[in-house]
Amino acid sequence: GENVEQHPSTLSVQEGDSAVIKCTYSDSASNYFPWYKQELGKRPQLIIDIRSNVGEKKDQRIAVTLNKTAKHFSLHITETQPEDSAVYFCAASKAAGNKLTFGGGTRVLVKP
Amino acid sequence: GAVVSQHPSWVICKSGTSVKIECRSLDFQATTMFWYRQFPKQSLMLMATSNEGSKATYEQGVEKDKFLINHASLTLSTLTVTSAHPEDSSFYICSVGRGGFDEQFFGPGTRLTVL
Numbered sequence: 001g002e003n004v005e006q007h008p009s010t011l012s013v014q015e016g017d018s019a020v021i022k023c024t025y026s027d028s029a030s031n032y033f034p035w036y037k038q039e040l041g042k043r044p045q046l047i048i049d050i051r052s053n054v055g056e057k058k059d060q061r062i063a064v065t066l067n068k069t070a071k072h073f074s075l076h077i078t079e080t081q082p083e084d085s086a087v088y089f090c091a092a093s094k095a096a097g098n099k100l101t102f103g104g105g106t107r108v109l110v111k112p
Numbered sequence: 113g114a115v116v117s118q119h120p121s122w123v124i125c126k127s128g129t130s131v132k133i134e135c136r137s138l139d140f141q142a143t144t145m146f147w148y149r150q151f152p153k154q155s156l157m158l159m160a161t162s163n164e165g166s167k168a169t170y171e172q173g174v175e176k177d178k179f180l181i182n183h184a185s186l187t188l189s190t191l192t193v194t195s196a197h198p199e200d201s202s203f204y205i206c207s208v209g210r211g212g213f214d215e216q217f218f219g220p221g222t223r224l225t226v227l
Contacts, residue, residue: 001172034215043205043218044156051214089155097209097216099146102155 002027004092006103013080014111021106023090024072030092034100035064035075037086044089048075051096080110114210115139118219125196126227133191133222135162135206141186142208146216147179150203162189162206196226 003026013019025033031052036044050057050064050073057064061080066073077084090103115138125131135145145162160181161169168181180192193200205221 032214041203041221041223043220046215049214096214097211099158099161100156100207100216101158105155 002030002092002094002101004090004101004103006090006106008106009104010107010109012109012111015080015082017080019075019077019080019084019108019110021075021088021090021108022072023074023092023103024070025092025101026071027092027094028068028071029094030101032093032096032098033064033066033073034091034093035062036089036091038089038105039086047088049096077108080108082110082112084108085110113213113215114142114208114217116206116208116217116219118204118206118222120222121220122223122225124225124227127197128195130192130194131196131224133193133204133206133224135189135191135219137187137208140210142189142210143186144209145183145189146207146209147181147189147191148205148207150205150221152203156205159191164189193224196224198226200224201226 006023034049038044061078063076088106091100117136119134143164147159148156150156159174162181162183164183170176183189206219207216
């Protein structure tokens with residue numbers, strides 16, 4: 001089955017700096033890659049996603065890049081703010097709306 | 113989007129008892145729902161895919177006789193943790209996919225604590 005690895009497990013950045021989280025996946029049939037932000041005790045919240053027919057997608061301070069050949073995708077957060085502090089998960093699926101395989105998560109701390 | 117609810121939001125039970133968790137799709141009919149489990153400070157792990165009107169599909173390593181899933185209607189799936197033990201204490205989250213939307217819609221989760 002699919003295996004998704006995520007790095008780093010923890011990330012501490014100064015407010016205003018950029019944060020980058022990287023994920024790799026194993027199943028070349030995966031074609032949908034969402035990123036989630038999860039706060040303690042809450043449900044995962046979709047922040048951005050990308051399909052395999054697109055190499056990059058941006059939404060304000062958040063961007064995702066996908067390299068299908070290398071089977072890796074990354075989340076970029078620019079101009080980080082304290083409210084960006086949370087746990088972030090990448091995931092992969094063979095079809096949008098289908099079951100997800102999650103990465104191990106990255107705990108991001110933005111220091112004021 | 114889609115609105116998904118779960119009940120209860122939290123539950124505490126004694127070891128050896130059974131607990132039922134409900135997942136409801138409030139604004140559309142879901143033929144498929146997914147159940148995930150999340151231990152503290154860990155990732156979400158898919159437990160099973162719940163299919164309306166048929167048997168659930170369990171992921172490898174998940175005991176189907178311990179985690180009973182019933183998807184009796186297009187708006188309700190239930191997960192019953194039978195003979196619960198402290199190691200079953202976790203955050204259980206359901207999700208649904210909806211035609212026309214890429215994203216999955218998650219319920220708010222149920223925190224189970226087994227004493």
